[in-house]
Amino acid sequence: MTEPVLLGIAGALRKASTNRRLIREAARLFGPCRLIEADLRLPLYDADLEDSEGIPEAVQHLADQVSQVDAVVISTPEYNKAPPGVLKNALDWISRTKTNPWQDKPVAVMSAAAGRAGGERSQLVLRTCMVPFQPRLLPGPEMHLADSGKQFDDEGRLTGEIYEKTLGDLMQKLRAEIGR
Secondary structure, rough: OOEEEEEEEEEOOOOHHHHHHHHHHHHHOOOOEEEEEEEOOOOOOOHHHHHOOOOOHHHHHHHHHHHHEEEEEEOOOEEEEEEEEEHHHHHHHOOOOOOOOOOOEEEEEEEEEOOHHHHHHHHHHHHHHHHHHHHOOOOOEEEEEEEEHHOOOOOEOOOOOOHHHHHHHHHHHHHHHHHO
C-alpha cells in the first residue's frame, strides 16, 4: 500500500504560523504519509471576476488538490472569534468549482491560537462552514492549541504531552477514516 497523501490547509498565511507548525506535527503523528501544504494566496471571491474570467487557476489547483489527496487537515487560527477571511475565501472559491472535491473526503479540523481557548470558537464556525460540502468531518478528539506561540520547541515539536496525545489520537482516527 502506498503512503497516504494529506493536504494541510493552514488558515494563516505566515510561513512560521503556529497553525502551519500544527499541521506539520499532525503529519508527523499521523505516521508515514506525504504532506502537501496548500497555498491560500487567492484573489478575494468576486462574482464579476468569476463571470468575466472563470475560476482562477490557483483556485482550481487548490480544488484539484482537495480532490486528489486521501485526506485533508485544516488548522485555523481565531481572528475575532471566527476563522480568518483567507480560509473562508478559499472555501467560498472552491464551492464555485464544477465539482465538490470535499464530498466524502476525510477531514480533520484543529486550531491554534494565542488565546486560552485555543481557537475553539473559530473551529466551531469552521465546522459549520464545512457542512454544505458533506465531507467526512471527524468529530474529535477536538484539538484546540491554546497559547500556541509557547507550545513548540525549536524543532517545531509540540511540548505539551496532552496536546501531543490529543493530536496523535486525532491523526490515528483520520488514518482509520481513510481506510474506511
